[in-house]
Amino acid sequence: MADIFDMTKTELQEFLVTRGMKKFRADQIFHYIYKQHIFSWDDMVLLPKGDREKLKADLPICFPEILSKLESPDGQTVKLLLSLHDGNTVETVLMMHDYGNSICLSSQVGCAVNCAFCASAKNGFVRNLTAGEMVAQLMAFRKYVTPELHSIVIMGTGEPLLNYDNVVRFMKMIHEKDTLYLGYRNMALSTSGIVPRMYDLADEGIPITLAVSLHAPNDELRRRIMPITDTYPVADVLKAADHYFQKTGRKVTFEYILIQGVNCSTACARELAELFGGKNILINAIPINDNYDVGLYRPSAGEINSFIAYLQKRGINVTLRREMGSQIQAACGQLRIKRENI
Ligand code: SF4
Structure with missing residues (x-):
């Protein structure tokens, strides 16, 4: 069954014409859906009744079912667990910032990166x-x-660059004037460092913000946290990130989860400063939420502060990410896993 949300306007025009409807109806339909938030064919009163009946049969507007909706006590974060047509589930999180609403999306069901x-x-x-x-x-x-939507981040479940074609198509679709008309500067994608696809993305002509999950300053340590380092070592990831900056002019963000006793020593900070000294990048430090299942814990406030201070002293642009939604299992995949394991 065709999916209206998976159609560009040109594709919808072709769909209509092959079913004996007028091409220009696609403009009206996109306007109803993306500008007026009308999602029922019956309510699209500008369409002839016959067209509405055909569309109801051939192109139902299907939303994923909401299995759970969690809201943080401060009302700033809302998380949905959504059921897809085949029963698989994904998580999507809305974060309300001072500058507007940002939605964190999933790009895959599950993830192979581990x-x-x-x-x-x-x-x-x-x-x-x-x-x-x-x-x-x-x-x-x-x-x-x-x-209300200000920006999107593809940082939920999945490695977006291992679903490259669909992710790029998605970003191009929501950039269109007829759909959400979201600027590329309001889109960000986080990768574990899939090097060949980072080069492809640089050549794509869509200057989105690229965030790279680094989490360690050398291969040996990074391999313990991110086994994908065996395939794409730190040096190759940094080279691809440099290329992205050269090609798009967009500063790359490096995400760095702070894990007690693992990657936030002064020695790690020194190595990081050596890797990035003089480079126009941003490090986004994120203290981990305590994870008793895998024995990884949040560092003390003192450890966090001295790690950040060391980098700042060395002239590295570093921010400490404001945590949102930790009370509602907003960390990637928690809600979905909890449900699957019930
Ligand atoms: S952090 Fe991202 S890339 Fe790593 S396993 Fe989770 S979803 Fe996959």
Whole structure:
């Protein structure tokens, strides 16, 4: 069955024409869906009744079912666990910032990358999401929570660059004037460092923000946290990130989860400063939430502060990420895993 959220306007025009409807109806339909948030064919009163009946039969507007909705006590974070048409589930999180609403999307069901700290990888990789299923995650928030959207981050479950074609198609689709008209500067993607696809993304002509999960300053340590280091060593990841900056002019962000006794010593900070000295990058330090299952714990405030202070003293641009939604299992994959393991 065709999926309206997986269609560009040109594709919808072709769909309509092959079923004896007028091409220009695609403009009206996109306007209803993306500008007016009307999601029922019956309510699209500008369409002839006959067209509406055909569309109801051939192109039902299907939203993922909400299995759970969690809201943080401060009301700033809302997390949805969504059920897809085949019964698989994905998580999507809305974060309300001073500058506007940001939605964190999943790009795959499960993940094959298997980072030590991540719940998403626990039950393995299941399948890629289509571009339409990523659009549907945004539209579920627009329908059920709020239509206001400032930015998106593809940082939920999955490694987006291992679902490259669908992820790029998705970003191009929501950039279109007829859909959400979201600027590329309001889109960010986080990768574990899939080097060949980082080069492809640099050549794609879509200057989004690239975030790279680094989490350690050398291969030996990074391998313990991110086994993908065996395939893509730190030096290759940094080279690809440099290329991305040269090609797009967009400063690359390096995410660095702070784990007590693992990667936030002064020696690690020194190595990091040596890697990045003089480079126009940003390090986003994120203290881990205590994870008793895998025995990884949040460092003390003192350890966090001295790690950050060391880097700042060495002229490295570093921020400490404000944590949102830790009370509602907003860390990647937690809610989905909890449900699957019930
Ligand atoms: S952190 Fe991201 S890349 Fe790593 S296992 Fe989790 S979802 Fe996959």
